[in-house]
Amino acid sequence: MKGSPKIRWPSWLDAWPALVGFFFFAWIENVFPGGSRPYSLAWVIVTYSLITWIGMFLFGKYVWLKRGDPFSVLFALFARFSPTEVRVAKGGNKNVCVICISGCSANAYEKSDLQGCVDCYECWELADDAHKEFSIRPWAVGLSRGERVSPAVVAFHITALASVTFDGFSETPGWVAIQTLLWPFVDPIPGSAIQTIESLGILLVPLLFASVYILLCGRVSRLSGGEMPQGEVIRSFAFSLVPIALAYNLSHYLSFILISGQQIIPLVSDPLGTGLNILGTAEYVPNIGIIDARFAWIVSVTSLVAGHIVSVYVAHTISLRRTSNHIKAVKSQYPMLALMVFYTAISLWIVAQPLVN
Structure with missing residues (x-):
């Protein structure tokens, strides 16, 4: 498959690297004395960018952004409050969710109450246009969808x-x-x-x-x-x-x-x-x-x-x-x-x- 990762993400690693990265940036903001100096921040940004690019190259962009990048994980949490969602309609998500390597909402959480595959951008990219849906929903509905997260x-x-x-x-x-x-x-x-x-x-x-x-x-x-x-x-x-x-x-x-x-x-x-x-x-x-x-x-x-x-x-x-x-x-x-x-x-x-x- 085009864009296949060079290394498979270990299941035991889950999203712990994203948590470590978040701790690092929280420390930079609250503790590091150079946190407000442009020169220091420039090096932090360059280092973060290099790690992100290498991570996406080795593990695949969707896997890294979903499990290794602290900002993507954080914004994905907050995005559940939003009034929009992308969905691969039920009946059209069977094949794409099987080959989804980032762990989509339809197969990553046991006993999920979801109908279809919601907010998995890898499945969205792989799915046929006929099964893609962009939906408007009430605010905060995405927070009570029923997943048991890791x-x-x-x-x-x-x-x-x-x-x-x-x-x-x-x-x-x-x-x-x-x-x-x-x-x-x-x-x-x-x-x-x-x-x-x-x-x-x-x-x-x-x-x-x-x-x-x-x-x-x-x-x-x-x-x-x-x-x-x-x-x-x-x-x-x-x-x-x-x-x-x-x-x-x-x-x-x-x-x-x-x-x-x-x-x-x-x-x-x-x-x-x-x-x-x-x-x-x-x-x-x-x-x-x-x-x-x-x-x-x-x-x-x-x-x-x-x-x-x-x-x-x-x-x-x-x-x-x-x-x-x-x-x-x-x-x-x-x-x-x-x-x-x-x-x-x-x-x-x-x-x-x-x-x-």
Whole structure:
């Protein structure tokens, strides 16, 4: 087959390389002192690009992007919230899914509730035009499709959720207090004490999130009367946290995008910093008053509450698919509801810190 990979991706490797890559970029953003220097970032981008090209050449582009590339895995998670999907219609996906090497939704997850092959771009490329469908769907429907994803994907999603939370928490007085507490123990270690503490934070916060999630999934399993084994709950309900993650990302980065994003305006006229003024915008000064604290708070509260509501709905929908009656579905969701309320409250507290301090 044209474009066949040179090396077959080991099944045990799953998407763990993508998780390692995500940890690396999270460390660059939150800890690495050169994370804001163009020269350092240029080398990071070049290295990342080389690894991506080599990975796609050796393992095939779809396999690498689905299991080895951190950004593709992250955006695939977030894309499940979108109102669009590509699908190889049922009846036309039999042959292409058999030869799909990236692990499509129709054959990678046992007991899948999917009708047809959804959002697998390898199958989409291989399928006949008559069986290709581009569909419009309600927002967030893609989060409750019924797959039991792999442990690596669950770990990746929890890490993505935890890392952006840590990014916000690291700017609060609470984190300063933790740094002060740990300083006497870390200071004797060679190297920067601040970077060591930040590195521990970026590593331990996802582990804390994962521990709480696994613990509550066990409780969900018990409340379902054993109809949902704990492993199935862990692998099925990870997507229910995506709306809250999206809402928190919006809240956390809104000011940054609207204010720092204005730097694009002068850069389009002088992209290389050589003194050009191609479009006459090189002298533009960003307007830091484009949003105020009140507007930022309203958007943050609205998005986080809306994300919480959608997450509860997604979790309830998944539960209805897995239990024999509505009462069990509702009861089993009490622990997940508590988790979502707690995370939403923590997110609101973090977002509010720059406004009250």
